[in-house]
Amino acid sequence: MVNNCINNILDRLFQAHCPLCDAPSDGQLCQGCHQDIPLNHYCCTCCALPLPDQQNGLCGHCLSTNPSIDHSLIPFRYAEPLDHLIGQFKFASNLPLGRLLSQLWLAHVDSTPDRPEFLIPVPLHATRLRERGYNQALELAKLLGRQFDIPIDQYSCERIIDNPPQAGLKKQQRKKNIRGAFSLRHPIEARHIALVDDVVTTGSTVTELARLLKRSGIERVDVWALARTP
Template identity: 35%
Template sequence: MVVLSRLLHVAAATVLSQDCFLCGAPAGRRPICDDCRAELPWHAESVCPVCALPTADGGVCGACLRRPPGFDATWVAFDYAFPVDVMVKALKYQHRFALAGLFADVLVVPDGVDLIVPMPLHPRRLAERGFNQAVEIARPLARRAGVELMLEAVSRVRHTPSQAQLGRDERERNLRGAFVGARRLDGARVLVVDDVMTTGASLAAVAAVLKANGAARVENLVVARTPTPL
């Protein structure tokens, strides 16, 4: 039923005019109108190239210099603030699949990427939700960039408690052994796609698995970043 619902939502968004998800004004075939899109909380331009937290000069931040994460670079479209936080939750919990297309439209796949890997969900979470929002965002990105979308590169094999209230160290302990790799990726430059980045612990854990399987470089492409430092 979830798959059918997704197809119906996508078809409707493609064919029919719709009202803006945020203000209710006519938005044509897009999920939000131009006025609301212009008011979205776009992420700062001067950021650490590794973790995407704002820096004064766009250089690598002190946290990444002191304790480099497993990934090599991060690109972010928005701050995780109103109304982007509402849009992300609407995609995940209300099946507003047209918003996945909007998120994909504002993200840009860097040149030279060999593979796109969506952040995996544990099978239990996938069964509860019926879909993986990272896959829904990554699919049009991969198609537009002409880059292979690899769903089986990493699996989440341990169901972990909610990490919403955990700090970086607690998240890292929570994620130990949560991901496993299934494919050799010798020499590949891999782009991991996710919806929200908080401390970066999940992305770092996935990057460690990808590199253990031979990836030469792992980068993140994320819809929204919280202001929580790494």
């Protein structure tokens, strides 16, 4: 009885578990949870907005405007159970989850991406960075950059306004809220870069940063992120 108990405790301590359902696994998602991750198969090629099934191409917004973002690779939709994993990674200092999330990204991005010259993680304001202790976008960029051997530029862009959180704001409010939030410390010597973030909600944040980079002379700005909100 006591032995069983001790064995159970040792099992829990030393056997890796699925981070979602706690089933024994090698630390990866178990097969059932992996199948539950919502894919963003049909989406706008420019901003990755989910589109009705069987549709690809551009969304109405990208068709009717001149979007600053050229191409997005966002393989998942921000919904259960992925939102839980991203929340743990972003707000609960569960940094090992970044590795799992980047592996999921790599496994679900269909083709080898067009190679940007730099990955630029969406910067946090210094105050937010101090509170959180890390920038989840930088952690993701490091893992993806290592995989593709692409350098990271984490210093050229900075967030100069500590906007209130975007959550809960409508698209127009978000656009207004983020305007002028970023600045370039110095120009980036590149033609093609990719912005890296965890979740793209309305796209206001990455669009604002892409506009700034395009104005500075960068010709192509892509977005690499984990999940897109429908």
